[in-house]
Amino acid sequence: MIKHPRGTVVAALAVVLALAAGCSEEQAATKLELTAALPDQVPSGTVLRLGDPQIQAIVGASGLDKELSNVTIEWANISGGPQSIQAFRADKLDCSAVADIPSLFAAWTGTATKIVFQSVTVDPLEHPIYKLGVAPGVSVTSLADLRGKKIAYSAGQAQGALVLRVLQKAGLSQKDVQLVELTSTGDSYVTALGSKAVDVAPIGAQNIKLYETKYPGASSIFTGIRDDASTLYCLTSAVEDANKAAALKAYIAVRTKALLWANDHPAEYAKAYYQDTQGLSEADAKAVVEIGGTKAIPANWDAAVTRLQETADLLATEQNHDKLDVTTLVDRRFEKVQAAAAGDKVVTGDAA
Known part of the structure; x- marks a missing residue:
């Protein structure tokens, strides 16, 4: 075993500490304050x-x-x-x-x-993201007709907020309807309407034609709300x-x-x-x-x-x-x- 002089060991330790400090400073430099200007240069990788x-x-x-x-x-x-x-x-x-x-x-x-x-x-009102799908056999031709209806509702999604805004516009409260907790994933709202588990549900406008074709007697109405x-x-x-x-x-x-x-x-x-x-x-x-x-x-x-x-x-x-x-x-x-x-x-x- 080769014995290093004490001074060499101290020097080597100093280098290690310096490198460690440098790494710490580099890591700290990656933190960007939310009030700071956005950087222009994107580091490779x-x-x-x-x-x-x-x-x-x-x-x-x-x-x-x-x-x-x-x-x-x-x-x-x-x-x-x-x-x-x-x-x-x-x-x-x-x-x-x-x-x-x-x-x-x-x-x-x-x-x-x-x-x-x-x-x-x-022209957002002419091109809504959602329309209100209405289950086959259910009569809803205006927002006022929502009173007493079972409406699909997901609190943490845009569809849930839209339902609340629709009720607000119609002058109705949650007590005037039955909100049915149902997360909107895939065609879950379409299926719920088709099976009449709910009377009304917000459906992506692009799916309305599919819904109305798949379920005879199905219908839809505009919300008149920007979404x-x-x-x-x-x-x-x-x-x-x-x-x-x-x-x-x-x-x-x-x-x-x-x-x-x-x-x-x-x-x-x-x-x-x-x-x-x-x-x-x-x-x-x-x-x-x-x-x-x-x-x-x-x-x-x-x-x-x-x-x-x-x-x-x-x-x-x-x-x-x-x-x-x-x-x-x-x-x-x-x-x-x-x-x-x-x-x-x-x-x-x-x-x-």
């Missing part, structure tokens, strides 16, 4: 775990994936509140595409998230990671361009997502895209935040949640990123 299947298909079809060469994206076939919150809690996902409700329920259930993207629908909220929300810890924040900045710009590309290439969009990944026929895929209308990027998020606050206040009252300041859930640093990417195609006024 940065990974984003995204549940954004529609945009995944569009990015691939449009060639926009080339603009994300410095970002390693691990795509997950996840979207919507229940799945995304579960994945967040298991630390399996950074961000997910959802409506506006999941961010509220994440906050109410102790999962810290930030909204980093907002889009809207042009086009569409966001990308992320774990706060992901946004606080400097490397991921830089990658998100790049992704939000590409995501913006992807939505606008889909507007200009509806046939390619229909094929890339609804045909190739959802298994719809060419005709049905085309119909779904037409029903969905044109998506747009708002010049700012003021109107979206106001609507989110109104929804949060309604849910706090109707579902006995704590009052919530929704500005704490929105990372408006990304507002300028998507507006810049959209350029002169941003929208203002009622559409936003």
Whole structure:
């Protein structure tokens, strides 16, 4: 055994400590304050775990994936509140595409998230996300007819919030109807209507034709309520990671361009997502895209935040949640990123 002089051992120990300190400083430097500017440079090898299947298909079809060469994206076939919150809690996902409700329920259930993207629908009342499906043999031709009806209801999903807003518009309370707790997954609401387990349920507008064809005597009505909220929300810890924040900045710009590309290439969009990944026929895929209308990027998020606050206040009252300041859930640093990417195609006024 070779014996090292004491001085050599001390020197070696000093080097080890210095390297350890350097590593600690490097790790600390990756923490980004929520008030700090978003980094421009994406370190090579940065990974984003995204549940954004529609945009995944569009990015691939449009060639926009080339603009994300410095970002390693691990795509997950996840979207919507229940799945995304579960994945967040298991630390399996950074961000997910959802409506506006999941961010509220994440906050109410102790999962810290930030909204980093907002889009809207042009002429939202003419292109609703949902219509109210009515079970065969049940007479509902107006919102007033909902009194006494069994209505499918999922508290933590956009459909649940829509039901409460519909009741509010109709001048009805929860006591005036029978809310049937039922999570909306796949065609669960369609099946519940078809079997007459419920009288009424919010159904995605693209599924209404299928529902009415499958069940003779089925019908549907418009809600007359704006329901086009569409966001990308992320774990706060992901946004606080400097490397991921830089990658998100790049992704939000590409995501913006992807939505606008889909507007200009509806046939390619229909094929890339609804045909190739959802298994719809060419005709049905085309119909779904037409029903969905044109998506747009708002010049700012003021109107979206106001609507989110109104929804949060309604849910706090109707579902006995704590009052919530929704500005704490929105990372408006990304507002300028998507507006810049959209350029002169941003929208203002009622559409936003």
